[in-house]
Amino acid sequence: MGLIRSTEPDxxxxxxxxxxxxxxxRGANHGYGxxxxxxxxxxxxxxxxxxxxxxxLQRLLMNDYVVGEWGFSENNRRARFYKITAAGRxxxxxxxxxxxxxxxxxxxxMETP
Amino acid sequence: xMLWKRIRYLLNREAxxxxxxxxxxxxxxxxxxxxNQLGTPKEEAHYAAMRAFGNATFAQEASRAEWAFFxxxxxxxxxxxxxxxxxxxxxxxxxxxxxxxxxxxxxxxFSVINxxxxxxxxxxxxxxxxxxxxxxxxxxxxxxxRQVRAFSQGGGINVDRMDYTGGSEPVQVRVGQxxxxxxxxxxxxxxxxxxxxxxxxxxxxxxxxMVSNHFWQNYLxxxxxxxxxxxxxxxxxxTVIGVMPASFAPPVEHADVFVSLWVGDPGAAVQRxxxxxxxxxxxxxxxxxxxxxxxxxxxxxRLAEQYPAEEKERTRQLVSLHEWLVGDVRPALxxxxxxxxxxxxxxxxxxASLLMVRASAxxxxxxxRAALGAGRGRLIRKxxxxxxxxSVLGGGAGLLFAQWGTSMLLALKPEQLARLSGIxxxxxxxxxxxxxxxxTGILFGMAPGWIAARADVAEALKEGGRSATASxxxxxxxxxxxxxxxxxxxxxxxxxxxxIKGFSRLRSMNPGFNSANVxxxxxQLPPMRYGEIPKQTQFRRELLARLNSLPGVQAxxxxxxPLGGNYVGHRFVVDGRAPxxxxxxxxxxxxxxxxxxxxxxxxxxxxxxxxxxxDREAQPLVAIVNEETVRQFFQHEDPIGVRxxxxxxxxxxxxxxxxxxxxxxxxxxxxxPTDPAVYTPFSQSGERWRRFMTLTIRARDASPALVEEVxxxxxxxxxxxxxxxxxxxxxxxxxxxxxxxxxxLLLGLFAALALILAAVGIYGAMAYAANQRTYxxxxxxxxxxxxxxxLRLVMRDGARIAVxxxxxxxxxxxxxxxxxxxxxxxVKPTDPTTFAGVAILLAFVVLAACYVPARRAMRVDxxxxxxxx
Numbered sequence: 001m002g003l004i005r006s007t008e009p010d011x012x013x014x015x016x017x018x019x020x021x022x023x024x025x026r027g028a029n030h031g032y033g034x035x036x037x038x039x040x041x042x043x044x045x046x047x048x049x050x051x052x053x054x055x056x057l058q059r060l061l062m063n064d065y066v067v068g069e070w071g072f073s074e075n076n077r078r079a080r081f082y083k084i085t086a087a088g089r090x091x092x093x094x095x096x097x098x099x100x101x102x103x104x105x106x107x108x109x110m111e112t113p
Numbered sequence: 114x115m116l117w118k119r120i121r122y123l124l125n126r127e128a129x130x131x132x133x134x135x136x137x138x139x140x141x142x143x144x145x146x147x148x149n150q151l152g153t154p155k156e157e158a159h160y161a162a163m164r165a166f167g168n169a170t171f172a173q174e175a176s177r178a179e180w181a182f183f184x185x186x187x188x189x190x191x192x193x194x195x196x197x198x199x200x201x202x203x204x205x206x207x208x209x210x211x212x213x214x215x216x217x218x219x220x221x222x223f224s225v226i227n228x229x230x231x232x233x234x235x236x237x238x239x240x241x242x243x244x245x246x247x248x249x250x251x252x253x254x255x256x257x258x259r260q261v262r263a264f265s266q267g268g269g270i271n272v273d274r275m276d277y278t279g280g281s282e283p284v285q286v287r288v289g290q291x292x293x294x295x296x297x298x299x300x301x302x303x304x305x306x307x308x309x310x311x312x313x314x315x316x317x318x319x320x321x322x323m324v325s326n327h328f329w330q331n332y333l334x335x336x337x338x339x340x341x342x343x344x345x346x347x348x349x350x351x352t353v354i355g356v357m358p359a360s361f362a363p364p365v366e367h368a369d370v371f372v373s374l375w376v377g378d379p380g381a382a383v384q385r386x387x388x389x390x391x392x393x394x395x396x397x398x399x400x401x402x403x404x405x406x407x408x409x410x411x412x413x414x415r416l417a418e419q420y421p422a423e424e425k426e427r428t429r430q431l432v433s434l435h436e437w438l439v440g441d442v443r444p445a446l447x448x449x450x451x452x453x454x455x456x457x458x459x460x461x462x463x464x465a466s467l468l469m470v471r472a473s474a475x476x477x478x479x480x481x482r483a484a485l486g487a488g489r490g491r492l493i494r495k496x497x498x499x500x501x502x503x504s505v506l507g508g509g510a511g512l513l514f515a516q517w518g519t520s521m522l523l524a525l526k527p528e529q530l531a532r533l534s535g536i537x538x539x540x541x542x543x544x545x546x547x548x549x550x551x552x553t554g555i556l557f558g559m560a561p562g563w564i565a566a567r568a569d570v571a572e573a574l575k576e577g578g579r580s581a582t583a584s585x586x587x588x589x590x591x592x593x594x595x596x597x598x599x600x601x602x603x604x605x606x607x608x609x610x611x612x613i614k615g616f617s618r619l620r621s622m623n624p625g626f627n628s629a630n631v632x633x634x635x636x637q638l639p640p641m642r643y644g645e646i647p648k649q650t651q652f653r654r655e656l657l658a659r660l661n662s663l664p665g666v667q668a669x670x671x672x673x674x675p676l677g678g679n680y681v682g683h684r685f686v687v688d689g690r691a692p693x694x695x696x697x698x699x700x701x702x703x704x705x706x707x708x709x710x711x712x713x714x715x716x717x718x719x720x721x722x723x724x725x726x727x728d729r730e731a732q733p734l735v736a737i738v739n740e741e742t743v744r745q746f747f748q749h750e751d752p753i754g755v756r757x758x759x760x761x762x763x764x765x766x767x768x769x770x771x772x773x774x775x776x777x778x779x780x781x782x783x784x785x786p787t788d789p790a791v792y793t794p795f796s797q798s799g800e801r802w803r804r805f806m807t808l809t810i811r812a813r814d815a816s817p818a819l820v821e822e823v824x825x826x827x828x829x830x831x832x833x834x835x836x837x838x839x840x841x842x843x844x845x846x847x848x849x850x851x852x853x854x855x856x857x858l859l860l861g862l863f864a865a866l867a868l869i870l871a872a873v874g875i876y877g878a879m880a881y882a883a884n885q886r887t888y889x890x891x892x893x894x895x896x897x898x899x900x901x902x903x904l905r906l907v908m909r910d911g912a913r914i915a916v917x918x919x920x921x922x923x924x925x926x927x928x929x930x931x932x933x934x935x936x937x938x939x940v941k942p943t944d945p946t947t948f949a950g951v952a953i954l955l956a957f958v959v960l961a962a963c964y965v966p967a968r969r970a971m972r973v974d975x976x977x978x979x980x981x982x
Contacts, residue, residue: 031136032143050140051172054133058176070132077143080136 016048016056017065018099021084021092024066030079031057057082065091133176190498197499201471205503208467211873212507214866215460216549217514218453222859224519224542226446230439231541235360237300241265241396242434243405244364247427249392251292251374252385257392257412258294263405265397268295269390272366273378274637274805275347276835280332285637285837288346289368290377296323298395299363305329306340306355314373316382321372322351326359328369346370347377348641364438366391380802386423386761393434406431417696422761425696445856448933452608452863455601457549459867462594462601463874464507465557468500469591470881493559500558501551508550515546525855588882592914595878599918600925602864602871603955607926608933609864610947612857615938619853625778625787626675627715628842632815633674634823635838638804642831649804650730650796652830656808657708659826665813668823669708670795670806675778676845677807680704685791687746688756688768698760699746701738702780702790705798705806711737711775713811721753721773728772729796736769740777742789757791767799783849784938807838815841856936868958875914876962883907883966887973895975903971911963918959919952 023029023037035048060066065088071081084092141162148158198205233239249257254269261267269292274285293314301308303323313321322344324333333339333353343350351372362368374382374390381387396405409429416424432440643649653670660668673679684698693699710716711723719740728735736757743752756768777787795803812819824836883890890903930942940947 030139032140035140036147049172050137051175054137054172055175058133073143077139078135079139079143080132 014095015099016052017060018092018095019046020053020056020060020082021065021088021095024082024084025089025092028069028081028083030073030081032079033073034082060088063087063091130173133173137172190495191502193495194499194502198502204467204471205506208464208503209507209510211460211463211467211870212504212550212553213510213514214870215453215457216508216511216546216553217518218863218866219450219457219549220511220515220542220546221518221522222446222450222453223545224515224539225522226450227539227541227545230443230446234364234435234438236434238395239434241398242298243394243396243402243431244434244437245392245394245409246430246432246437248388249390249429250385250387250423251382251390253388253416253424254292254390254392256416257394257409260412261394261405261408263397263400263408264394266294266298267392267394268292268298269374269392270295270363270366270368271374271378271381271389271391272368274635274837275370275377276637276639276833277332277370278345278833283833283835285635285835286328286346286369287367288377289363289366289371290374291371292374292390295393296371298393299361301357301361303355304358305337306353308355309371309373314375316375316379318373318376320349320351320376321354322346323355323357323371324353325357325369325371326361329356344370346372348639364391364393364434385420388427394431402431402433422695425694442852444933444935445852448608448936449856449859449863451929451932452605452860455605456863456867456870457553459598459601459870459874461553461557462598463870463877464500464504464553466591466594466874466878468496468558470877472496497555497558501554504550504554504558505547507553508546511550512543512546515542522859525858588885591878591882592910595875595914596918596921598871598874599914599955599959600922602867603919603922603951604926604929605860605864605867606951606954607922607930607947609857609860610951611930611933611937611940611942611944612853612860614944614947615936615940616850616853616857618940619783619850619938622779622783624675624783624846625716625776626842628846630811630813630815631714631842632808632810632812632820632823633838633840633842633845634808634810634820634836636806636808636827636834636836639833640804643804644801646796646798646801647730649801653707653795653806656827656830659830660808660810660823661708663819663822663826666810666819667709667713667812668808668810669706669710669713670808671710672703672705672795672803672806673780674807674809674842674845675714675780676782676842676849678781680780680788680790681803683791684760685757686760688758695760699789701742702788703759704790704792705795705803706792707795707806710792710809713809714778716778717776719774719776721771723773723775724792724794728794732797734767734769734797735772735794737773737775737792738771739775739787739790739792741787742791743774745789762799769793769797779849783846784853809842853936853938868955872958872962875911875959876965879907879911879963880966880969882910883970886970890970890973891975891977894973900971903973904967907967907970908960908963911959911967915956915959919955922955923948923952 019038020034023034026037029037031050031053035050035053038046038048057066057068060082061068064085066082066084068080068082070078073079144162145158148161149155153161234242236242245257249269251269254267258264258267271290272287273290275288277284277286291309291314293309293311296308304326306323308323309321313319324339324344329335329339333342333344336342339353339356342353344353345351351370357371381389394405396402409431413424413428417427638649638652643652657668657670660666672681680702682700683703684696684700686693686698706724709723711718721737724735724737738747738752747755752771752774755771757771758766758768775792778790779785779787780790781788795806808823810819810823820839827834827836886907890898890906893906894903926948927943934942
């Protein structure tokens with residue numbers, strides 16, 4: 001069986017995880033809710049395919065950045081809710097710093113005529 | 114930890130998959146619902162949601178890959194390993210067989226150790242149970258029960274034989290005469306009825322008996338209503354009050370029936386100096402053995418003061434029950450375990466050099482992999498996977514060897530191991546195999562893997578496969594492996610050699626009599642009809658007369674036969690010597706005989722005369738002593754004519770005149786020292802309780818038919834007398850040798866295994882080294898080297914290995930053999946002949962192992978060798 005490593009090409013590697021963690025900082029949410037939230041906040045600029053969402057969630061689970069628990073949604077539907085952990089918060093802060101530095105770097109390059 | 118989590122994920126794979134699928138389905142449904150709310154028609158919403166989600170299988174695969182990655186590469190490695198092994202079945206077979214031998218031998222011995230040394234005893238809280246090593250009398254046991262506070266419970270047992278007349282023919286059954294506390298201490302619970310109560314265990318108590326499960330099944334027909342029935346034992350009727358479970362047996366005694374000592378042998382029960390009970394005690398919680406021992410020492414002193422005639426010079430030593438039961442076999446088992454450990458080391462060394470040879474053969478491949486970017490860790494992992502795979506397969510095959518080996522061990526086992534029948538494969542044994550196999554694979558696969566991985570890629574590619582000078586490091590390591598193999602094999606061979614030498618010493622030990630063609634059987638006269646000595650004498654005399662009239666038969670009798678381990682000891686007083694303090698008189702074995710005992714057993718007479726028919730009742734009392742008695746007590750005088758008597762005698766002194774001296778006989782075992790002994794005629798005995806005897810019958814033809822004939826003669830005299838312990842004297846000798854024989858056979862087997870493995874290892878290493886030097890030898894030959902020069906070149910390596918290996922082996926053996934000193938009989942652990950013999954043997958083996966490759970190297974054709982590279 002071949003190994004499938006996929007994040008959709010429009011994302012920088014690791015960015016999706018950062019977005020998920022940021023979303024979960026507001027409170028526990030299920031997969032669909034996370035995708036919806038990111039899409040809404042970004043004014044539909046960021047559409048998250050499930051092909052990348054669920055692998056990313058598995059990675060976060062593996063690293064103990066989030067924990068998943070089965071529960072019921074607002075309209076009483078069974079769903080797995082993800083919650084950010086302390087390690088997740090730390091990781092988020094770290095990634096945020098890296099990302100800011102990266103953006104600043106890109107901006108400087110782009111602004112130089 | 115990441116790895117742990119991954120393993121958990123792998124184990125829960127199905128549940129995780131289900132969760133993931135469920136989660137994604139819900140996701141789609143939520144999206145669909147949302148679209149519905151926005152007014153999209155139902156069916157369209159469904160497809161839209163599906164589209165938005167994309168390829169569900171792909172998403173699942175991708176998610177799964179997150180946690181499966183690690184294991185899939187492991188599975189890949191294993192698959193690769195299996196393919197590699199299948200490509201070289203010869204290598205795989207040799208490696209697996211080598212390890213199987215090493216691991217199998219270890220497992221077999223470990224399962225014995227597991228069953229004998231590690232498994233708990235089958236009693237309630239066995240760790241609290243202790244034994245007083247010295248036998249004791251009932252009055253003493255009761256004093257200790259009352260006075261020692263360190264014990265919560267305790268009691269004693271003496272096994273006596275009684276006739277059971279109720280079956281088809283009279284039989285002797287072993288009756289455990291116990292006192293209240295014995296069964297309670299061991300935590301024994303009857304399956305039917307109850308145990309003997311303290312009220313019943315008293316002088317004049319009721320005749321009640323408990324029976325073993327074995328007795329219940331064989332003689333009472335497994336009757337569930339047996340409690341309350343009557344059985345006839347030793348001429349008395351006993352009421353059965355309980356049946357013991359099949360799982361219960363006293364620690365060392367074999368008993369079919371249990372009765373109170375007060376009831377079974379009231380005469381002996383009151384005697385303080387009849388020290389015949391084995392006693393078992395339970396320590397109170399929190400009390401140590403040392404505290405109990407200290408309290409016991411106080412009792413020793415008090416008893417000695419109160420009863421000097423009986424108790425002076427007696428001390429009691431406390432030891433844990435477990436230690437008492439296995440203490441004798443522990444050193445032998447541990448030495449054997451050490452020996453198989455060494456065999457495993459040799460097997461591992463062979464395994465490692467096989468792996469190294471293989472690694473250097475596959476070097477090109479590794480170099481290319483490294484050049485293409487394979488990490489060092491990954492390369493080591495690949496090598497390790499292969500070696501662990503091999504070692505686990507070897508362990509599996511070893512398990513089969515072990516199964517076979519254990520059944521062989523059980524067939525060979527000496528009597529000391531007989532009772533401990535819990536020898537079998539259990540989880541602990543399987544765990545042992547698993548740990549040993551995996552550790553072997555990791556430890557001995559590590560070195561070759563490491564050497565392979567540290568290959569300098571650039572260097573290796575430059576070398577281009579020409580390895581004339583390459584891998585000096587590998588060469589050095591292989592040489593060290595071979596030297597260690599040789600050293601370890603030498604240690605084992607020396608150990609085996611010492612045991613063999615000790616065994617042959619023991620075998621050639623003169624037991625003091627001629628065992629060939631002698632049959633023995635044990636008789637005991639029932640006390641009711643044979644309570645008086647004249648009655649006993651009449652029976653004995655008549656029986657011997659009848660037996661000796663059989664053609665080709667010469668019969669006599671003795672109270673306790675040689676090597677039987679039993680005897681009655683008495684203190685004695687010599688007429689005319691200064692009186693000795695009461696209780697301090699010299700102690701001797703006392704043996705009663707009738708008939709021409711010394712002739713039948715062929716025990717040589719050293720001085721004086723043997724007993725004759727005239728040495729009988731109402732005649733002057735006579736005695737014959739053995740040489741050890743003379744050595745210890747009559748060094749400066751002629752013992753013939755000296756008068757002696759037993760120290761405990763009351764009433765008129767019964768002086769016995771010493772009329773002869775006979776050669777020493779081994780009474781307790783071939784490896785035991787001879788004790789002083791005094792023989793007296795049965796007919797002159799003053800001891801009515803000596804109702805037992807062993808017939809010793811020398812016949813041209815000691816066949817089963819003869820045994821039947823003898824039984825017929827006995828029963829024609831008295832049909833109620835059971836015949837027990839029919840044994841050839843040769844058998845007793847074999848039993849006496851059994852433990853030593855067991856040790857010698859096993860260690861010999863392991864040493865032979867070690868020798869073969871080491872020889873194979875040395876041969877392999879030398880052949881490989883010579884093969885590696887084909888190029889060099891080709892050049893040398895081309896430059897004019899003679900064949901003898903080539904031979905010398907290869908043999909020089911062999912000689913160096915022999916010198917280092919044998920040298921370090923001797924050093925190791927000198928350091929280790931003292932551990933087995935207790936197993937050796939009259940051989941020093943540093944016996945120079947054994948050391949020299951083994952060293953010479955191994956030197957020959959090394960030279961032989963080198964000679965074949967050397968011959969091959971001699972014939973190297975320089976043209977071919979140079980072209981070949």
